Amino acid sequence: MLDHMGFPAVDFETSKAFYDKALAPLGISVVMSVSAEETGGEAHAGYGSDGKPDFWVSTGRPAGEKMHFHVAFVAKDRASVDAFYAAAIAAGGRDNGGPGLRPHYHPNYYGAFVLDPDGNNIEAVCHKPE
Structure with a gap:
């Protein structure tokens, strides 16, 4: 049913550093990165295992903006x-x-x-x- 999910971060690099460390004990790491130039908008870090990204963190959420x-x-x-x-x-x-x-x-x-x-x-x- 679900293929993947994600959300934008207020501070992409801080959030990425958090998930890099927090998910490592679960065997989950960044398996795909997509730049803002490639998407024409936001940058994304795709976390998963076995090469498939299932959970994404992205740029683009200013502080105070609705998530x-x-x-x-x-x-x-x-x-x-x-x-x-x-x-x-x-x-x-x-x-x-x-x-x-x-x-x-x-x-x-x-x-x-x-x-x-x-x-x-x-x-x-x-x-x-x-």
Whole structure:
């Protein structure tokens, strides 16, 4: 059901240093980093084990600003990602990145992003080729 989740940090480097140390005893470490240049917006540190990032910490939350979460749901295929996006927009969601490939994550990463009524970033993602 869930593919991954994350949230923005007020101080990205401080939060990253905290999670680096706090999660190490659990065998969890940064397995993927994505720069602001690659995303066109925020930088992200993806934590996980066995090479798959499941928990993300990101830049972009000024002190005092309401925190918004990111949750990604697994989609069985790319058509399901497209259908999720259409249904979410029809239900009142706001576009935060239409369906498409996101090769800066990996070559087959096909996702769509919408903001829910509270501004949370909700995603559907398929990792399968075509």
